[in-house]
Amino acid sequence: MQKLIPHLSIRILQQFFVVFAIMFCLHGYAQEHHPNLILTKKGVTDIRKHLGQIPIFDQTLAATKKEVDAEIASGIHVPIPKDMAGGYTHDRHKKNWLILQKAGILYQLLEDEKYAIYVHDVLKAYAAMYPTLPLHPQTRSYARGKIFWQCLNDANWLVYVSQAYDCIYTYLSKQEREYLEKNLFVPYANFLSEGSPQFFNRIHNHSTWGNVAVGMIGLVMNNEKLINNALYGLKSDNIDPNQKDNDGGFIKAKGQKTGFLANLDEPFSPDGYYTEGPYYQRYAMYPFMVFAEALQNVKPELKIFEYKDGVLIKAVYALLNLTKTNGEFFPLNDGQKGMSYYSRELVSAVDIAYHFGGNDASLLSIAKKQNKVQLDDTGLAIALGIQQGKTTEFIKKSIELRDGSDGSEGSVGILRSKDQHLELLMKYTAQGLSHGHYDKLSFSYYNKDTEIFQDYGLARFVNIEQKNGGGYLKENKTWAKQTIAHNTIIQDETSHFGGKFEIGSKHHSEKYLFDSSNPKLQVVSAKDQNAYPDTKLHRTMIMLEDEDFEKPILIDVMQFDSNTIHQFDLPFYYNGQIIDTNFEYITPSSLEVLGNKNGYQHLWLEGKKEFQNDETTQVTWLSKNTFYTLSTIIKAKDEFLFARIGANDPKFNLRRDPSFIVRKPKTKNGAFISVIETHGLYDPVTEIANNAYSNIKGITKFSIQNEKYIAWAIITKKGNTHTFILCTSDTNKKSTHNLSLNGKTYTWSGPYSYTKEN
Amino acid sequence: MQKLIPHLSIRILQQFFVVFAIMFCLHGYAQEHHPNLILTKKGVTDIRKHLGQIPIFDQTLAATKKEVDAEIASGIHVPIPKDMAGGYTHDRHKKNWLILQKAGILYQLLEDEKYAIYVHDVLKAYAAMYPTLPLHPQTRSYARGKIFWQCLNDANWLVYVSQAYDCIYTYLSKQEREYLEKNLFVPYANFLSEGSPQFFNRIHNHSTWGNVAVGMIGLVMNNEKLINNALYGLKSDNIDPNQKDNDGGFIKAKGQKTGFLANLDEPFSPDGYYTEGPYYQRYAMYPFMVFAEALQNVKPELKIFEYKDGVLIKAVYALLNLTKTNGEFFPLNDGQKGMSYYSRELVSAVDIAYHFGGNDASLLSIAKKQNKVQLDDTGLAIALGIQQGKTTEFIKKSIELRDGSDGSEGSVGILRSKDQHLELLMKYTAQGLSHGHYDKLSFSYYNKDTEIFQDYGLARFVNIEQKNGGGYLKENKTWAKQTIAHNTIIQDETSHFGGKFEIGSKHHSEKYLFDSSNPKLQVVSAKDQNAYPDTKLHRTMIMLEDEDFEKPILIDVMQFDSNTIHQFDLPFYYNGQIIDTNFEYITPSSLEVLGNKNGYQHLWLEGKKEFQNDETTQVTWLSKNTFYTLSTIIKAKDEFLFARIGANDPKFNLRRDPSFIVRKPKTKNGAFISVIETHGLYDPVTEIANNAYSNIKGITKFSIQNEKYIAWAIITKKGNTHTFILCTSDTNKKSTHNLSLNGKTYTWSGPYSYTKEN
Incomplete structure (x- = not known):
């Protein structure tokens, strides 16, 4: 027993010491190291020093101040959740997350207490409501949220609000923080993770939002469990591998790794292409980049921007290359037209990629067009770069982006x-x-x-x-x-x-x-x-x-x-x-659908030509004052159809856009x-x-006996002939080929031959 | 007899004297007073003095020089006329008229002989071809031209080329002028007037071009007969009052006055509205304004800008008020969309209206947007006005423009x-x-x-x-x-x-x-x-x-x-x-035409609702990211149709634009x-x-017994009621009315009553 007592005493002392040390550290950490997530203490100091001298930053700040001041003047609005997207409570809570994040930043940059008070007041209102909130009354989602109809939006909220909390962290007393964390942030993060594994534990942009939401608040609260769940996923989830989400996608394959890092490993290719396409890549980019920034700030040892050979920075370049001249994304897969690099996600992504990706001056030209910046160290870097005249043009070139x-x-x-x-x-x-x-x-x-x-x-x-x-x-x-x-x-x-x-x-x-x-x-x-x-x-x-x-x-x-x-049909949606x-064609006196299923039921047939001979058909059209001509090789029996979208569309959900369809019937x-x-x-x-x-x-x-080649020629009205031969089975640049076409022998090396003759 | 001889002698002497005097004057006039048509000798001196100091003028001049130099470098192209509009010979001769006019100006302003040589060479080529030219081979026009398929374009040519001729008039020798006038200009002007009365002797924009073409060359050559024909029309023409042009319009009513002044009297209203609508007013504006400028320069005693209470200047304001915010004309009647005050006709009209219409500084803002000027005194005035910071905004207000x-x-x-x-x-x-x-x-x-x-x-x-x-x-x-x-x-x-x-x-x-x-x-x-x-x-x-x-x-x-x-049908082309x-509606499984004639054969019926009750229907749509809602009072048995243009359109000549149609069947x-x-x-x-x-x-x-009133109310979702009563038979502002609606009495004076109640 005698031995035991001192032993115990030592253990107790040790424990006391550890607990004390942790408390002391946390206290010091709290007092000294917030904000540290997106804004940093050093960043805030730097920014304050430059305010008034960096036009693009100053502008963004002024616009933000104006927006937040107007919101503060309108009062605090934390309604009981009720509506679907587009409805009042949805839009209001969405607005809240955006305004809270901005108000937090304003508190730090402008040192005006009113912003901290506002953030605190709104958070208290949420903390008062949250503990008794049931699932959102709308039942449509495979993963219902509490504030919103789907967990996804609840996660959006937390990603932004974590930043607001970080900004006012030191402004709050320990008791105030404990109240918020106990009633709001911890249960909120638990609900999104352990409470919603079918949402949190996937390879999907939804899960990225979920992981990041939990990870961000985890970093602010220095909660290792939450941080680990965010980075590596939940260890167990009991998800049925046959379960699907609302879009018809599988929830999770058996044995699939999850968490933030797995979501970087899996859907991103080494070229930074995100398998869902640019519209969703843009959507996911904000949590990816902002959490990376937070990890770099709080856990630099993770070297997150070097992860997978720097895939996050590559992803930003991939996204920029996936835009039209006006900055709008190519609408691959489920992409809504009009979304562009002017979105707030891309403002943030470009700023972070500039600051943490080597200060590439061509990114400044994109930021200049965006004409706003993220109000943090990265935005400061951008604003200074532009102000110092470092901008060079971002030139979009031909590029291949691998998938997988x-x-x-x-x-x-x-x-x-x-x-x-x-x-x-x-x-x-x-x-x-x-x-x-x-x-x-x-x-x-x-x-x-x-x-x-x-x-x-x-x-x-x-x-x-x-x-x-x-x-x-x-x-x-x-x-x-x-x-x-x-x-x-x-x-x-x-x-x-x-x-x-x-x-x-x-x-x-x-x-x-x-x-x-x-x-x-x-x-x-x-x-x-x-x-x-x-x-x-x-x-x-x-x-x-x-x-x-x-x-x-x-x-x-x-x-x-x-x-x-x-x-075989080949449509061209002009x-x-x-x-x-x-060529002449017939147009019907009433319009019938082109088919009965697989999308054909949505097309009206506006005109048709059945060809009797081999020929080159041409159709010229005018679009926004430019002419275009489609010339196509037609074989006898082929058909040329004029179609238009809009059949079987009782709610006018589809645009009435036209199409040419070249058809080879049998x-x-x-x-x-x-x-x-x-x-x-x-x-x-x-x-x-x-x-x-x-x-x-x-x-x-050309008719060729050898199946390994296809050859064709374009004859111009001036009489020039452009002849192409493509080898369809060998892309080796060093392979040499020779082939006879119409009695003439072509010899070349590499996968194709092109010759122009008068 | 004795008496007779001295008398004769005196008459002969007198005649000699007159002829001599005229010849002398003409000679002196020719040598001293050209250019005098659009450019003037004084104007040229003024312009040369300011060159290099008036940005908008200098820019236009530089662009003009670049264009003309490129054309001169490409050689002279005066092909035998053959094609319709859009074809090579048509476009080439059209280009020639534009380039010749510009080259003439460059000769005057830049004093570089090469431009005069070019104009002279091209005119010689026309003079060599013209005497043997038959009517244009295309037979579609009611008034075939020689250079073009219709006289109208021949007239366009002469309006511009007269200016070129004026600019090089003194550069040419008398013999050179005589050659051009005898072989080209006089027969050309005669063909357009006496040779084509059905074109020349009308109230129509075609005739304005014809009148002005003949008048302009008449002024250059000082040919009173041509000038008089231009101003007052041909005295006889033998036009059948039932004859029509290609557009189905009558050629000329019996006893109708003709010529340039009659074309100002008739189709222009006192407010400057041109009865054909702004698209054709714009087209006619160039000859109207440029000939007025020429008349003001050569025959100031006519006071043409004061004619009909200053209708020409009013017409320019009317046109500017008939544009959308982007400067495009409202497409009334046969108007092609996209035509705007950026057209060269409006550049000219705005400049002339500024210079001869009192230097209204708000016109400078339009000229600034046009960013080019007419290269003459008027353009100089505009350029100086802008340079001197006189510009004020041209504010388009609500306005009524009378017709007739x-x-x-x-x-x-x-x-x-x-x-x-x-x-x-x-x-x-x-x-x-x-x-x-x-x-x-x-x-x-x-x-x-x-x-x-x-x-x-x-x-x-x-x-x-x-x-x-x-x-x-x-x-x-x-x-x-x-x-x-x-x-x-x-x-x-x-x-x-x-x-x-x-x-x-x-x-x-x-x-x-x-x-x-x-x-x-x-x-x-x-x-x-x-x-x-x-x-x-x-x-x-x-x-x-x-x-x-x-x-x-x-x-x-x-x-x-x-x-x-x-x-009764009321369509809304949204x-x-x-x-x-x-409301619910049905959409058909195949599309049928809405009717068989009068345009209905071009509409597909895409959806239909037959109402059983009185109600307010609402339809909301989204266009270029703004929402619009049409709310309509429906009575039982009324129908709401969804239609789309495009039926019976075998060449895809029509746009597939949609429409709502409210129908009251019986x-x-x-x-x-x-x-x-x-x-x-x-x-x-x-x-x-x-x-x-x-x-x-x-x-x-509201149901009202009194036929002289109609009354309705709009009830908002907030519960406000906006009540309107319109008296439909008395617009006197002083008349007082009183009327009972739903037991409430409304008393007001003037044609309508409007009240808003909570």
Whole structure:
């Protein structure tokens, strides 16, 4: 016993010491090291020093102050949650998170207590309400929240509000903090994690928000359990591997790693492409970047910005490259048009990438366009960089971005003309999780901001309450996701993979060739063998710049090879008004749907031509005062259809956009070969139409015995012949080939041959 | 005899003297007084003095030099005429006239002989070709030209080329001038006048061009006969009063005065409104203004700018007021959308109106936007005005512009909101000559540049050769001119006046009331008794600004009163996407045309509702990220149709634009009462939808025994009631009225009563 007592005493003393030490540290930490999450003490000092001398920062700050002051003047509004997205309580709580975060920053930067008081008052109102809040009354979500109809929005709230709390942390007394943490933050974080594993423990942008929400508040409270859950996921969750979310995506595969780091490992490719596409990448970018910034500030030893070979910084560049000239994202998969690098997520991402990614001066040009900054060290760095005249242009070039966590699951390939006006995006990726569309080898094509051939995007009006509460419309599934809604091949009026997510998720297309090394002849080419199990698809798109054409032309070669006979359709979703065709067609006296299912039920047939002979068809249209001509090789029996979206759309949920569809009714194999010219200009003020005609006389496909090659020629009206031969089975640049076409022998090395003759 | 000889001698001497004097004068005149037409000797001296110090002038000059130098470098191109508009020879000769005029100016301002040589060389090429030129081989025009398919373009050519000739007049030797005049200018002017009376001797913009072409070259050559023909028309022409032009307009009524002055008298109203509408007014403005300038320079005694109480200067203001915020003209009648005050005709008109119309500093703001000037005294004045900081804003206000040569043939009434964003144009004019549409009491409505309810404009692609040689398409007659293509009432699916030009030309609508004195409640109201002989129409539109609504609302009250039972339709050509309706409707599984003729054959029926009860229907749509709601009083049996343009359009000549149509199937009299709200904003970057709902709960029409009044109330969701009573037979502001509605007595003076109650 005697031995025991001192032993115990030592243990007790040790414990006392440890507890005391922790308390002391925490106290000191609390007093000395907040803010430390996004704003830092040093950053605040630096910023205060520069205020009034950094226009873009000062402007943002002034706008923020104006906005927050107006809100503070309107009083505190913390209503009992009730509405769907677009409704009052939803929008109000959303506004609260945005304003709280800003008010916290204002307290730090302006040292005006009124902002701290406001944040504290609002947080107290939430803390008073939260402990007794049931699940949100709207039952639509697979993971219902408490403040909002879905956990996702609850997580959004906490990601922002954690920052506000960090900013007023030292302003509050210990008792005040304990009250907030006990009644609001800890139960809130627990609900989002352990309380909602089907939401928290996934590879999905939802989970990223969840992980980051929990991680951020964990960092503020220095709560290791929450931080670890955030980084590495919950250890157990009991999620059924067959369970799906509201979008039809699987919740979680068995044995799948989870947590923030796993969500960096998995959906991001080594090139920084996020498998859901840029619209959702943008959405996820804020939590990814802001938590990375917080981790870098609080746990620099994690070296988060170096994780996976610097994938977070790469992701920002990937996103910027996935925009049109006006900064809007290419609307791949479920992407709402109009979203752009002007979004607050990208302001934040660009600032963080600049500050933590090596101060790349070209990012300053994007920040200049955004004309606002994140109000922290990163925004200060940006503002100073701009003020010091360091800005250089961010030049978007042709680029291939691989998909898949190791980059092996296909890509998006972007070809851009020298002036960056013409932009082709070809998609040969994986499915893109639950937000993916069934559009293997599809493409969209742009002239500056004009969609020459559009990607429809999603069928949804995000946050417009009248349209299904702002959520996905049923036409998203029946139309927008279907293959016929895209500029790619459709066999027997059936979507790729039969439109089945389970099957589509197992496959991806294969890059064949991406070569933008010659700016006058850029090639992207990819294959797919799984969209239709008995059919091999191979699409090659070439952007050719040549003096025969006013602007670069786009060549599209869509090859298909099946064991059995099928109908093949290739749609082109153009915009604008048809100016001319080089063939007669019939237009019906009443409009019927083009088909009965798989999206065809949404198309009206406006016109039709059945060809009796082989020929080159041409159709010229005018869109935003520029002329475009599609020239296509037609074989006898082929059809050219004029279609328009809008059938079976009882709520007018779909745009009435038009389409050309080239149809090969019964065939086993062949190719759709087309050329798209961008030409001329119509000026409605001078009323002069320049270069309103195609320069192409015809396109010819050569008959070749050797299956490994496909060859075609474009003959211009001036009489020049542009001949292309593509080897479809060998991309080695050193391989030499020779082939006889019409008695002439072509010898070349590398995957393709191009010759121009007079 | 003796007496006779000296008498004769004296006469001969006198004649000799006169001839000698004339020759001497002409010689001196020629040597000393050219240029005198548009550029003047004094102007040239002034301009040269300021060159290099007047940015907007210098810029225009530099751009002009660059353009002309490039053309000179490309050689001389005077091909034998062959093509329609949009074809090579047409476009080439059109380019020639523009370049020649500019080259002449450059010769004068830059004193570089190469420009004079170029002009001379090109004119010689024309002079070598002209004498043997037959009529243009294209036979489509009622007045075929020689250089172009229609005299109109030949006249355009001469209006410009006269100026070039004036600029190099003194550079040429007498022999060189005689050669050009004998082989080119005199026969050219004779062909356009005596050789083409059906073109020259009319009240029509065509004739204005013809008159001015002949007058301009007459002034340069000092040829009184040509000048007189230009000013006063041909004395005889033998035109059949039943003859029509290509647009279906009459050539000339018996006894009609003609010539330039008659074309000022007749189609211009005292307010400067040109009866064909702004698109053609813009087109005619150049010859009107430039010839006026020439007359002012050469024959100041005519005081042309004071003619008809200064109508030419008023016309420029009328045109500027007939534009949207972006400077594009309201597309009344046959007007092509996109034409604007940026056109060269308006650059010229604004400059001339500034210089000869009293130096109104607000015109400088328009010139600043145009960012170019006419290279003459007027442009110099503008450039100096801008340089000297005199610019003030040109504020477009609500305005009524009367139609008819004496202002008695109806008007266009334009109501504008205080911020000038919302603009209503109501049309209650005369027919508008051959370019008029059958749309009595129609309206169009704009939010900044967005068309809330569009006027379709014309069915034509001006100068796009593939579309019927750039000329009017047959759908212009079958669709664009028909009443159903407009936002106005249609009885029994028949256009106003049965769509007959002969009848429509005899009538005009009658102004009832135009009052914009109260900026918060502006009213335009007009009647028509002739569109349908057995039916009286009365439309009243009110723009109301009130705190109950985010933006001013538009109230539309379309009354009709017939002796017999008819079907009445009221279409609203909206744009954008339907967000919500407060009623269920059916959508068909295949699309059928709405009717068989009078334009109805071009509409597909996309949806339909037959109402069983009286109610207020509401439909909300989203257009360019703003919400709009149309609320309409519906009576049982009324129908609400969703239609779309595009049926029976085998060449895709028409835009696929949508429409709501409110239909009253069988009734003798009544009213369509509607309210249009402009509200909210959808931001696709923040994805926030603000104020996406209507603020209106319902609209009620009161039953009144007294036929002289109509009364209605708008009830807001907040519970406020806005009550309107309109007296429909007395606009006297001093008349007092009293009326009982639902037991409450309203007493007021003036044509309407408005009260708002909680």
